[in-house]
Amino acid sequence: MHTKTIAELSRMLAAGETSSEELTRHYLERIRAHADLNAFITVTEEEALAEARRADALRRKGEAGPLAGIPIAQKDIFCTDGVKTTCASKMLENFISPYDATVVERMKRAGMVMLGKTNMDEFAMGSSNETSYFGPVKNPWDKTRVPGGSSGGSSAAMAARLAAATTGTDTGGSIRQPAALTNTTGLKPTYGRVSRYGMIAFASSLDQAGTITATAEDAAMLLNVIAGFDERDSTSVDKPVPDYTATLNDDIAGLVIGVPKEFFDDGLDPRVAECVREALKVYERLGAKIVDVSLPNLGLSVPTYYVVAPAECSSNLSRFDGVRFGYRCENPTSLEDLYKRSRGEGFGAEVKRRIMTGTYVLSAGYYDAYYLKAQKTRELIKEDFCRAFEKVDVLMGPTTPTAAFGIGEKTDDPITMYLNDIYVNGVNLAGMPGMSIPMGFIDGLPVGLQIIGNYFEEAKMLNFAHRYQRETDWHTKLPKGFE
Protein backbone atom coordinates (compact mmCIF):
# COMPACT_ATOMS: atom_id res chain seq x y z
CA MET A 1 0.00 0.00 0.00
CA HIS A 2 2.88 2.35 0.85
CA THR A 3 4.27 2.04 -2.68
CA LYS A 4 1.20 3.87 -4.01
CA THR A 5 1.15 7.58 -4.75
CA ILE A 6 -1.39 9.93 -3.23
CA ALA A 7 -3.15 10.04 -6.58
CA GLU A 8 -3.47 6.22 -6.53
CA LEU A 9 -4.48 6.06 -2.88
CA SER A 10 -7.10 8.72 -3.53
CA ARG A 11 -8.63 6.56 -6.28
CA MET A 12 -8.49 3.45 -4.04
CA LEU A 13 -10.23 5.29 -1.21
CA ALA A 14 -12.88 6.59 -3.60
CA ALA A 15 -13.44 3.08 -4.97
CA GLY A 16 -13.73 1.64 -1.47
CA GLU A 17 -10.69 -0.63 -1.99
CA THR A 18 -9.18 0.56 1.26
CA SER A 19 -10.12 2.84 4.14
CA SER A 20 -8.26 5.70 5.72
CA GLU A 21 -8.13 3.75 8.98
CA GLU A 22 -6.49 0.79 7.25
CA LEU A 23 -3.98 3.08 5.51
CA THR A 24 -3.23 4.97 8.69
CA ARG A 25 -2.62 1.76 10.65
CA HIS A 26 -0.32 0.56 7.89
CA TYR A 27 1.83 3.73 7.99
CA LEU A 28 1.87 3.80 11.81
CA GLU A 29 3.15 0.23 11.72
CA ARG A 30 5.90 1.24 9.27
CA ILE A 31 6.88 4.20 11.46
CA ARG A 32 7.26 1.79 14.42
CA ALA A 33 9.20 -0.76 12.38
CA HIS A 34 11.67 1.85 11.10
CA ALA A 35 12.06 3.89 14.27
CA ASP A 36 15.86 3.53 13.93
CA LEU A 37 15.81 6.13 11.12
CA ASN A 38 14.86 8.72 13.78
CA ALA A 39 12.65 10.41 11.19
CA PHE A 40 9.94 11.39 13.69
CA ILE A 41 10.09 13.51 16.83
CA THR A 42 6.45 12.90 17.74
CA VAL A 43 4.02 10.23 16.50
CA THR A 44 0.36 11.15 17.04
CA GLU A 45 -1.11 7.68 16.83
CA GLU A 46 -4.42 8.21 18.63
CA GLU A 47 -5.20 11.52 16.94
CA ALA A 48 -4.30 9.99 13.57
CA LEU A 49 -6.69 7.07 14.03
CA ALA A 50 -9.48 9.41 15.16
CA GLU A 51 -8.90 11.66 12.12
CA ALA A 52 -8.84 8.59 9.85
CA ARG A 53 -12.19 7.38 11.19
CA ARG A 54 -13.63 10.87 10.66
CA ALA A 55 -12.37 10.86 7.07
CA ASP A 56 -13.92 7.42 6.49
CA ALA A 57 -17.24 8.65 7.91
CA LEU A 58 -17.16 11.67 5.58
CA ARG A 59 -16.51 9.39 2.66
CA ARG A 60 -19.48 7.18 3.52
CA LYS A 61 -21.62 10.31 3.46
CA GLY A 62 -20.16 11.23 0.05
CA GLU A 63 -18.56 14.39 1.40
CA ALA A 64 -14.88 13.48 1.03
CA GLY A 65 -12.52 15.48 -1.19
CA PRO A 66 -9.64 13.90 -3.12
CA LEU A 67 -7.18 14.14 -0.21
CA ALA A 68 -9.52 13.09 2.60
CA GLY A 69 -8.05 10.25 4.60
CA ILE A 70 -4.53 10.46 3.12
CA PRO A 71 -1.91 10.09 5.90
CA ILE A 72 0.76 12.80 6.00
CA ALA A 73 3.66 13.75 8.26
CA GLN A 74 4.28 17.40 9.18
CA LYS A 75 7.74 18.87 9.66
CA ASP A 76 8.05 19.80 13.33
CA ILE A 77 8.43 23.48 12.42
CA PHE A 78 4.67 23.77 11.77
CA CYS A 79 2.55 24.60 14.79
CA THR A 80 -0.03 21.91 15.49
CA ASP A 81 -2.83 22.69 17.92
CA GLY A 82 -2.52 20.64 21.11
CA VAL A 83 0.50 18.72 19.80
CA LYS A 84 4.15 19.18 20.76
CA THR A 85 5.95 21.49 18.29
CA THR A 86 9.67 21.45 19.06
CA CYS A 87 11.48 22.78 15.96
CA ALA A 88 13.99 20.08 16.98
CA SER A 89 15.28 22.33 19.77
CA LYS A 90 15.73 21.89 23.50
CA MET A 91 14.29 25.42 23.63
CA LEU A 92 10.85 24.09 22.58
CA GLU A 93 11.16 20.53 23.86
CA ASN A 94 7.92 20.82 25.82
CA PHE A 95 6.10 23.45 23.77
CA ILE A 96 2.52 22.49 22.97
CA SER A 97 1.24 24.77 20.26
CA PRO A 98 -2.04 26.54 21.07
CA TYR A 99 -2.98 26.87 17.38
CA ASP A 100 -2.52 25.34 13.91
CA ALA A 101 -0.27 26.72 11.19
CA THR A 102 -2.23 27.66 8.06
CA VAL A 103 -0.61 24.77 6.15
CA VAL A 104 -1.76 22.33 8.85
CA GLU A 105 -5.21 23.90 9.05
CA ARG A 106 -5.74 23.64 5.29
CA MET A 107 -4.61 20.03 5.18
CA LYS A 108 -6.93 19.21 8.08
CA ARG A 109 -9.78 20.93 6.29
CA ALA A 110 -9.07 18.73 3.27
CA GLY A 111 -9.49 15.73 5.61
CA MET A 112 -5.83 14.68 5.61
CA VAL A 113 -4.64 12.59 8.54
CA MET A 114 -1.53 13.70 10.48
CA LEU A 115 0.67 10.76 11.51
CA GLY A 116 3.14 12.88 13.45
CA LYS A 117 5.88 15.48 13.39
CA THR A 118 9.14 14.89 11.55
CA ASN A 119 12.69 15.49 12.73
CA MET A 120 14.70 18.39 11.27
CA ASP A 121 17.76 20.53 11.84
CA GLU A 122 17.29 22.72 14.91
CA PHE A 123 15.19 25.75 13.88
CA ALA A 124 15.77 24.59 10.26
CA MET A 125 19.42 25.63 10.46
CA GLY A 126 21.44 22.92 8.79
CA SER A 127 21.87 20.86 5.65
CA SER A 128 22.23 17.39 7.16
CA ASN A 129 19.71 17.04 9.99
CA GLU A 130 22.67 16.68 12.36
CA THR A 131 21.89 19.83 14.37
CA SER A 132 18.62 18.36 15.75
CA TYR A 133 18.42 18.23 19.56
CA PHE A 134 16.75 14.84 19.03
CA GLY A 135 19.70 13.40 17.12
CA PRO A 136 20.56 12.89 13.47
CA VAL A 137 18.21 11.24 10.98
CA LYS A 138 19.54 8.34 8.92
CA ASN A 139 19.22 8.19 5.16
CA PRO A 140 17.21 5.05 4.22
CA TRP A 141 19.47 4.60 1.18
CA ASP A 142 22.50 4.19 3.45
CA LYS A 143 22.02 4.50 7.19
CA THR A 144 25.56 5.82 7.69
CA ARG A 145 24.69 8.86 5.58
CA VAL A 146 22.65 12.02 6.10
CA PRO A 147 19.19 12.49 4.55
CA GLY A 148 19.94 16.18 3.86
CA GLY A 149 18.42 19.04 5.75
CA SER A 150 16.85 20.89 7.20
CA SER A 151 13.75 18.84 6.25
CA GLY A 152 15.70 15.60 6.79
CA GLY A 153 13.04 13.78 8.81
CA SER A 154 10.50 14.49 6.10
CA SER A 155 12.80 13.37 3.28
CA ALA A 156 13.80 10.18 5.12
CA ALA A 157 10.17 9.42 6.03
CA MET A 158 9.14 9.92 2.41
CA ALA A 159 12.02 7.85 1.00
CA ALA A 160 11.16 5.04 3.42
CA ARG A 161 7.44 5.46 2.67
CA LEU A 162 6.55 6.04 6.34
CA ALA A 163 3.84 8.46 5.15
CA ALA A 164 2.02 9.04 1.87
CA ALA A 165 3.48 12.57 1.78
CA THR A 166 5.37 14.98 4.01
CA THR A 167 5.73 18.73 4.39
CA GLY A 168 8.92 20.75 4.55
CA THR A 169 10.17 24.30 4.61
CA ASP A 170 12.83 25.78 2.37
CA THR A 171 14.80 28.85 3.50
CA GLY A 172 18.00 28.07 1.60
CA GLY A 173 17.31 24.71 -0.02
CA SER A 174 15.85 22.80 2.92
CA ILE A 175 13.23 21.01 0.80
CA ARG A 176 15.13 20.53 -2.47
CA GLN A 177 18.47 19.38 -1.05
CA PRO A 178 17.03 16.63 1.21
CA ALA A 179 14.69 15.53 -1.60
CA ALA A 180 17.71 15.17 -3.92
CA LEU A 181 19.61 13.06 -1.39
CA THR A 182 16.69 10.67 -0.78
CA ASN A 183 15.18 10.09 -4.25
CA THR A 184 12.02 12.07 -3.49
CA THR A 185 10.22 14.98 -5.15
CA GLY A 186 10.65 18.30 -3.34
CA LEU A 187 8.65 21.43 -4.13
CA LYS A 188 9.43 24.93 -2.86
CA PRO A 189 6.79 27.35 -4.13
CA THR A 190 7.29 31.07 -4.89
CA TYR A 191 7.92 33.22 -1.82
CA GLY A 192 4.46 34.29 -0.61
CA ARG A 193 2.53 31.53 -2.42
CA VAL A 194 2.00 29.45 0.74
CA SER A 195 1.28 31.09 4.09
CA ARG A 196 4.06 31.28 6.66
CA TYR A 197 1.55 31.67 9.50
CA GLY A 198 2.32 29.22 12.27
CA MET A 199 5.59 28.15 10.67
CA ILE A 200 8.28 28.90 13.23
CA ALA A 201 10.28 31.74 11.69
CA PHE A 202 13.94 31.38 10.76
CA ALA A 203 14.60 34.01 8.03
CA SER A 204 11.28 35.59 7.18
CA SER A 205 12.21 37.03 3.77
CA LEU A 206 13.35 33.57 2.59
CA ASP A 207 11.15 31.03 4.43
CA GLN A 208 8.63 29.16 2.32
CA ALA A 209 6.56 26.04 3.02
CA GLY A 210 6.31 23.18 0.56
CA THR A 211 6.16 19.43 0.20
CA ILE A 212 8.27 16.31 -0.16
CA THR A 213 6.36 13.63 -2.03
CA ALA A 214 6.79 10.54 -4.21
CA THR A 215 5.80 12.30 -7.44
CA ALA A 216 5.21 15.69 -9.04
CA GLU A 217 1.53 14.79 -9.42
CA ASP A 218 1.28 14.35 -5.63
CA ALA A 219 3.04 17.68 -5.12
CA ALA A 220 0.47 19.34 -7.41
CA MET A 221 -2.43 17.82 -5.46
CA LEU A 222 -1.02 19.13 -2.18
CA LEU A 223 -0.17 22.56 -3.56
CA ASN A 224 -3.80 22.89 -4.63
CA VAL A 225 -4.69 22.70 -0.94
CA ILE A 226 -1.93 24.72 0.74
CA ALA A 227 -1.42 27.58 -1.75
CA GLY A 228 -3.34 30.81 -1.49
CA PHE A 229 -3.72 34.11 0.27
CA ASP A 230 -3.74 34.27 4.06
CA GLU A 231 -4.28 37.59 5.77
CA ARG A 232 -2.42 36.30 8.83
CA ASP A 233 0.88 36.31 6.88
CA SER A 234 1.83 39.87 5.99
CA THR A 235 3.86 38.75 2.94
CA SER A 236 1.26 36.31 1.63
CA VAL A 237 0.43 37.11 -1.99
CA ASP A 238 -3.18 37.64 -3.01
CA LYS A 239 -3.18 35.93 -6.39
CA PRO A 240 -5.58 33.29 -7.76
CA VAL A 241 -4.52 29.66 -7.28
CA PRO A 242 -4.77 27.57 -10.48
CA ASP A 243 -5.56 23.84 -10.43
CA TYR A 244 -1.98 22.58 -10.51
CA THR A 245 -3.06 19.10 -11.59
CA ALA A 246 -4.84 20.37 -14.71
CA THR A 247 -1.67 21.16 -16.68
CA LEU A 248 0.57 18.27 -15.58
CA ASN A 249 0.29 16.46 -18.91
CA ASP A 250 0.60 19.53 -21.14
CA ASP A 251 2.87 19.22 -24.13
CA ILE A 252 6.31 20.73 -23.51
CA ALA A 253 7.46 20.60 -27.16
CA GLY A 254 8.92 23.94 -28.15
CA LEU A 255 9.35 25.13 -24.57
CA VAL A 256 12.82 26.29 -23.58
CA ILE A 257 15.02 24.93 -20.78
CA GLY A 258 17.89 27.18 -19.71
CA VAL A 259 20.96 25.50 -18.27
CA PRO A 260 23.07 27.93 -16.20
CA LYS A 261 26.74 27.30 -16.86
CA GLU A 262 27.60 28.37 -13.31
CA PHE A 263 25.96 25.16 -12.03
CA PHE A 264 28.74 23.15 -13.65
CA ASP A 265 31.63 24.39 -11.55
CA ASP A 266 34.66 22.60 -10.13
CA GLY A 267 32.78 21.50 -7.03
CA LEU A 268 30.29 19.43 -9.03
CA ASP A 269 30.83 15.67 -9.02
CA PRO A 270 31.23 14.86 -12.77
CA ARG A 271 28.90 11.89 -12.29
CA VAL A 272 26.14 14.27 -11.14
CA ALA A 273 26.81 16.41 -14.23
CA GLU A 274 26.45 13.28 -16.37
CA CYS A 275 23.05 12.51 -14.76
CA VAL A 276 21.89 16.07 -15.57
CA ARG A 277 22.96 15.65 -19.21
CA GLU A 278 21.02 12.36 -19.40
CA ALA A 279 17.94 14.03 -17.93
CA LEU A 280 18.19 16.86 -20.47
CA LYS A 281 18.23 14.26 -23.26
CA VAL A 282 14.86 13.01 -22.02
CA TYR A 283 13.52 16.55 -22.32
CA GLU A 284 15.01 16.89 -25.81
CA ARG A 285 13.15 13.76 -26.85
CA LEU A 286 9.98 15.43 -25.57
CA GLY A 287 10.66 18.35 -27.90
CA ALA A 288 11.97 20.90 -25.40
CA LYS A 289 14.78 23.20 -26.52
CA ILE A 290 17.91 23.37 -24.39
CA VAL A 291 19.87 26.62 -24.26
CA ASP A 292 22.90 27.74 -22.27
CA VAL A 293 22.34 30.68 -19.94
CA SER A 294 24.49 32.49 -17.43
CA LEU A 295 23.77 33.65 -13.89
CA PRO A 296 27.02 35.61 -13.44
CA ASN A 297 26.41 36.50 -9.78
CA LEU A 298 25.35 33.02 -8.66
CA GLY A 299 28.72 32.54 -6.96
CA LEU A 300 27.73 35.30 -4.53
CA SER A 301 24.62 33.48 -3.37
CA VAL A 302 26.10 31.43 -0.50
CA PRO A 303 27.97 34.37 1.08
CA THR A 304 24.92 36.60 0.55
CA TYR A 305 22.70 33.98 2.14
CA TYR A 306 25.02 33.67 5.16
CA VAL A 307 24.61 37.37 5.89
CA VAL A 308 20.89 37.77 5.20
CA ALA A 309 19.65 34.54 6.84
CA PRO A 310 21.64 34.87 10.11
CA ALA A 311 20.67 38.55 10.35
CA GLU A 312 16.99 37.68 10.15
CA CYS A 313 17.44 34.68 12.44
CA SER A 314 19.11 36.76 15.14
CA SER A 315 16.10 39.03 15.12
CA ASN A 316 13.45 36.28 14.90
CA LEU A 317 14.99 34.15 17.64
CA SER A 318 15.12 37.02 20.10
CA ARG A 319 11.57 35.97 21.06
CA PHE A 320 13.01 32.99 22.92
CA ASP A 321 13.69 34.72 26.20
CA GLY A 322 12.77 32.11 28.82
CA VAL A 323 9.78 34.17 29.96
CA ARG A 324 6.62 33.49 27.98
CA PHE A 325 7.27 30.03 26.59
CA GLY A 326 10.13 27.66 25.98
CA TYR A 327 13.11 26.59 28.03
CA ARG A 328 14.10 28.45 31.20
CA CYS A 329 17.39 27.91 33.03
CA GLU A 330 17.49 26.78 36.69
CA ASN A 331 17.67 29.42 39.44
CA PRO A 332 18.25 32.62 37.46
CA THR A 333 19.90 35.29 39.59
CA SER A 334 18.80 38.29 37.49
CA LEU A 335 16.79 39.01 34.36
CA GLU A 336 19.96 39.17 32.28
CA ASP A 337 21.16 35.87 33.71
CA LEU A 338 17.74 34.40 32.90
CA TYR A 339 17.96 35.55 29.26
CA LYS A 340 21.56 34.52 28.74
CA ARG A 341 21.49 31.11 30.35
CA SER A 342 18.04 30.16 29.01
CA ARG A 343 19.24 30.97 25.49
CA GLY A 344 22.76 29.64 25.98
CA GLU A 345 21.47 26.31 27.31
CA GLY A 346 18.33 26.10 25.16
CA PHE A 347 19.94 26.61 21.74
CA GLY A 348 22.41 24.24 20.08
CA ALA A 349 25.82 25.23 18.68
CA GLU A 350 24.79 25.92 15.05
CA VAL A 351 21.83 28.07 16.12
CA LYS A 352 24.12 30.06 18.44
CA ARG A 353 26.66 30.47 15.64
CA ARG A 354 24.00 31.89 13.35
CA ILE A 355 22.51 34.18 15.98
CA MET A 356 25.99 35.55 16.68
CA THR A 357 26.83 35.93 12.98
CA GLY A 358 23.55 37.81 12.52
CA THR A 359 24.11 39.95 15.59
CA TYR A 360 27.58 40.86 14.33
CA VAL A 361 26.53 41.82 10.78
CA LEU A 362 23.68 43.96 12.12
CA SER A 363 25.73 45.66 14.83
CA ALA A 364 26.68 49.32 14.75
CA GLY A 365 29.63 49.98 12.44
CA TYR A 366 29.22 46.72 10.48
CA TYR A 367 25.67 47.05 9.15
CA ASP A 368 26.61 48.78 5.88
CA ALA A 369 29.60 46.59 5.14
CA TYR A 370 27.74 43.34 5.62
CA TYR A 371 23.96 43.55 5.71
CA LEU A 372 23.37 46.42 3.30
CA LYS A 373 26.02 45.03 0.95
CA ALA A 374 24.35 41.61 1.01
CA GLN A 375 20.94 43.10 0.22
CA LYS A 376 22.58 44.70 -2.85
CA THR A 377 24.24 41.47 -4.00
CA ARG A 378 20.90 39.79 -3.38
CA GLU A 379 19.36 42.22 -5.86
CA LEU A 380 22.10 41.35 -8.41
CA ILE A 381 21.40 37.63 -8.01
CA LYS A 382 17.67 38.20 -8.47
CA GLU A 383 18.26 40.31 -11.60
CA ASP A 384 20.34 37.47 -13.07
CA PHE A 385 17.42 35.07 -12.64
CA CYS A 386 14.91 37.58 -14.05
CA ARG A 387 17.10 38.18 -17.10
CA ALA A 388 17.40 34.44 -17.73
CA PHE A 389 13.60 34.04 -17.58
CA GLU A 390 13.16 36.54 -20.40
CA LYS A 391 14.43 33.78 -22.71
CA VAL A 392 13.51 30.49 -21.05
CA ASP A 393 10.53 28.71 -19.51
CA VAL A 394 12.43 26.92 -16.75
CA LEU A 395 16.01 26.57 -15.57
CA MET A 396 17.56 23.18 -14.86
CA GLY A 397 20.70 21.90 -13.21
CA PRO A 398 21.88 19.73 -10.36
CA THR A 399 20.28 20.17 -6.93
CA THR A 400 23.45 19.26 -5.03
CA PRO A 401 27.14 18.96 -5.99
CA THR A 402 27.35 15.37 -4.71
CA ALA A 403 25.20 12.50 -3.43
CA ALA A 404 24.54 12.14 0.33
CA PHE A 405 27.62 12.51 2.54
CA GLY A 406 28.37 10.56 5.72
CA ILE A 407 26.97 11.41 9.15
CA GLY A 408 29.72 13.41 10.90
CA GLU A 409 31.66 14.00 7.68
CA LYS A 410 31.08 17.77 7.41
CA THR A 411 30.32 18.84 10.97
CA ASP A 412 33.78 20.22 11.75
CA ASP A 413 33.77 23.11 9.29
CA PRO A 414 30.61 25.22 8.86
CA ILE A 415 31.74 26.53 5.45
CA THR A 416 32.07 23.02 3.97
CA MET A 417 28.53 22.33 5.15
CA TYR A 418 27.20 25.65 3.81
CA LEU A 419 28.71 25.05 0.35
CA ASN A 420 26.59 21.94 -0.04
CA ASP A 421 23.71 24.36 -0.77
CA ILE A 422 25.57 26.26 -3.50
CA TYR A 423 22.99 25.49 -6.22
CA VAL A 424 19.89 26.02 -4.09
CA ASN A 425 20.49 29.20 -2.01
CA GLY A 426 20.11 31.58 -4.97
CA VAL A 427 16.50 30.55 -5.65
CA ASN A 428 15.48 31.62 -2.14
CA LEU A 429 17.33 34.92 -2.41
CA ALA A 430 15.44 35.62 -5.66
CA GLY A 431 12.14 34.35 -4.18
CA MET A 432 11.48 32.00 -7.09
CA PRO A 433 9.92 28.53 -6.99
CA GLY A 434 12.13 25.45 -7.28
CA MET A 435 11.87 21.68 -7.32
CA SER A 436 14.12 18.67 -7.07
CA ILE A 437 13.16 15.41 -8.75
CA PRO A 438 14.93 12.02 -8.83
CA MET A 439 17.29 11.70 -11.83
CA GLY A 440 19.50 8.69 -11.15
CA PHE A 441 22.02 7.12 -8.81
CA ILE A 442 25.74 7.31 -8.09
CA ASP A 443 27.13 4.20 -6.36
CA GLY A 444 23.62 3.36 -5.19
CA LEU A 445 22.91 6.85 -3.84
CA PRO A 446 20.23 9.06 -5.42
CA VAL A 447 20.82 12.52 -6.91
CA GLY A 448 18.30 15.15 -7.93
CA LEU A 449 17.53 17.34 -10.92
CA GLN A 450 16.70 20.89 -9.94
CA ILE A 451 13.95 22.69 -11.85
CA ILE A 452 13.57 26.42 -11.25
CA GLY A 453 10.53 28.36 -12.39
CA ASN A 454 9.72 32.01 -12.82
CA TYR A 455 7.59 33.72 -10.15
CA PHE A 456 4.24 31.93 -9.64
CA GLU A 457 4.95 29.44 -12.43
CA GLU A 458 4.69 26.38 -10.20
CA ALA A 459 2.27 24.86 -12.73
CA LYS A 460 4.86 24.98 -15.50
CA MET A 461 7.56 23.54 -13.23
CA LEU A 462 5.23 20.71 -12.16
CA ASN A 463 4.34 20.10 -15.81
CA PHE A 464 8.06 19.65 -16.66
CA ALA A 465 8.58 17.42 -13.63
CA HIS A 466 5.54 15.25 -14.35
CA ARG A 467 6.42 14.77 -18.03
CA TYR A 468 9.89 13.57 -16.97
CA GLN A 469 8.37 11.17 -14.44
CA ARG A 470 6.15 9.73 -17.17
CA GLU A 471 9.27 8.89 -19.20
CA THR A 472 11.52 7.63 -16.38
CA ASP A 473 11.18 5.39 -13.35
CA TRP A 474 13.86 6.83 -11.02
CA HIS A 475 11.16 8.19 -8.70
CA THR A 476 9.64 4.73 -8.24
CA LYS A 477 12.85 3.21 -6.86
CA LEU A 478 12.83 2.46 -3.16
CA PRO A 479 15.74 1.74 -0.82
CA LYS A 480 16.43 -1.89 0.07
CA GLY A 481 14.35 -3.07 3.00
CA PHE A 482 11.63 -0.47 2.43
CA GLU A 483 9.94 -1.90 -0.70
Add this chain to the structure above:
Amino acid sequence: MALKPEDVAAIAHLARLEIRDEDVSSYADNLSRILDFVQQLERADTEGVAPMAHPLAMSQRLRADEVTEQDQRERFQQNAPQVEAGLYLVPKVIE
Protein backbone atom coordinates in the same frame (compact mmCIF):
# COMPACT_ATOMS: atom_id res chain seq x y z
CA MET B 1 39.25 38.50 10.05
CA ALA B 2 40.28 36.83 13.32
CA LEU B 3 37.86 37.38 16.17
CA LYS B 4 39.42 37.44 19.62
CA PRO B 5 37.81 35.83 22.66
CA GLU B 6 36.70 39.27 23.89
CA ASP B 7 34.97 39.90 20.52
CA VAL B 8 33.02 36.69 20.95
CA ALA B 9 32.08 37.75 24.48
CA ALA B 10 30.87 41.13 23.22
CA ILE B 11 28.77 39.58 20.41
CA ALA B 12 27.36 36.97 22.79
CA HIS B 13 26.39 39.72 25.21
CA LEU B 14 24.59 41.66 22.46
CA ALA B 15 22.74 38.46 21.53
CA ARG B 16 22.04 37.64 25.20
CA LEU B 17 23.69 34.24 24.90
CA GLU B 18 25.83 32.62 27.54
CA ILE B 19 28.84 30.93 25.96
CA ARG B 20 30.81 28.66 28.28
CA ASP B 21 34.47 29.61 28.69
CA GLU B 22 35.68 26.33 27.23
CA ASP B 23 33.62 26.96 24.05
CA VAL B 24 34.76 30.53 23.35
CA SER B 25 37.79 29.61 21.23
CA SER B 26 35.82 27.28 18.97
CA TYR B 27 33.16 29.98 18.43
CA ALA B 28 35.93 32.50 17.72
CA ASP B 29 37.41 30.14 15.15
CA ASN B 30 34.10 29.26 13.44
CA LEU B 31 32.72 32.81 13.41
CA SER B 32 36.02 34.10 11.99
CA ARG B 33 35.81 31.57 9.19
CA ILE B 34 32.18 32.52 8.44
CA LEU B 35 33.02 36.25 8.39
CA ASP B 36 36.06 35.62 6.17
CA PHE B 37 33.84 33.67 3.83
CA VAL B 38 31.14 36.34 3.55
CA GLN B 39 33.78 39.02 3.13
CA GLN B 40 34.11 38.04 -0.54
CA LEU B 41 30.95 40.13 -1.09
CA GLU B 42 33.25 43.17 -0.82
CA ARG B 43 34.59 42.38 -4.28
CA ALA B 44 31.15 42.54 -5.91
CA ASP B 45 30.44 45.72 -7.84
CA THR B 46 27.20 47.06 -6.37
CA GLU B 47 27.62 50.66 -7.52
CA GLY B 48 24.15 52.13 -8.01
CA VAL B 49 22.33 48.91 -6.96
CA ALA B 50 19.38 49.45 -4.65
CA PRO B 51 19.35 47.02 -1.70
CA MET B 52 16.53 44.49 -2.02
CA ALA B 53 13.62 45.05 0.33
CA HIS B 54 11.33 42.29 -0.93
CA PRO B 55 11.96 39.72 -3.69
CA LEU B 56 8.64 40.51 -5.37
CA ALA B 57 9.01 44.27 -5.00
CA MET B 58 5.79 44.41 -3.04
CA SER B 59 4.88 46.91 -0.39
CA GLN B 60 3.78 45.85 3.05
CA ARG B 61 0.06 45.33 3.38
CA LEU B 62 -1.66 47.18 6.21
CA ARG B 63 -4.73 46.07 8.10
CA ALA B 64 -7.40 48.06 9.86
CA ASP B 65 -6.56 48.81 13.49
CA GLU B 66 -9.27 46.58 14.91
CA VAL B 67 -9.26 43.90 17.58
CA THR B 68 -9.38 40.52 15.84
CA GLU B 69 -7.88 38.20 18.46
CA GLN B 70 -9.72 36.75 21.42
CA ASP B 71 -8.22 36.77 24.88
CA GLN B 72 -6.57 33.35 25.32
CA ARG B 73 -4.20 34.28 28.11
CA GLU B 74 -4.76 31.16 30.19
CA ARG B 75 -4.23 28.89 27.22
CA PHE B 76 -1.04 30.66 26.17
CA GLN B 77 0.31 30.74 29.70
CA GLN B 78 0.20 26.95 29.88
CA ASN B 79 3.49 27.10 27.94
CA ALA B 80 5.10 29.62 30.29
CA PRO B 81 7.87 28.48 32.66
CA GLN B 82 6.45 30.44 35.63
CA VAL B 83 3.18 32.34 36.04
CA GLU B 84 1.15 33.63 38.96
CA ALA B 85 -2.24 35.33 38.95
CA GLY B 86 -2.08 35.65 35.16
CA LEU B 87 1.35 37.30 35.25
CA TYR B 88 4.65 36.03 33.87
CA LEU B 89 7.25 35.82 36.64
CA VAL B 90 10.88 36.83 36.20
CA PRO B 91 13.64 37.50 38.75
CA LYS B 92 13.37 40.80 40.58
CA VAL B 93 14.54 43.67 38.35
CA ILE B 94 14.01 46.61 40.72
CA GLU B 95 15.48 46.54 44.22
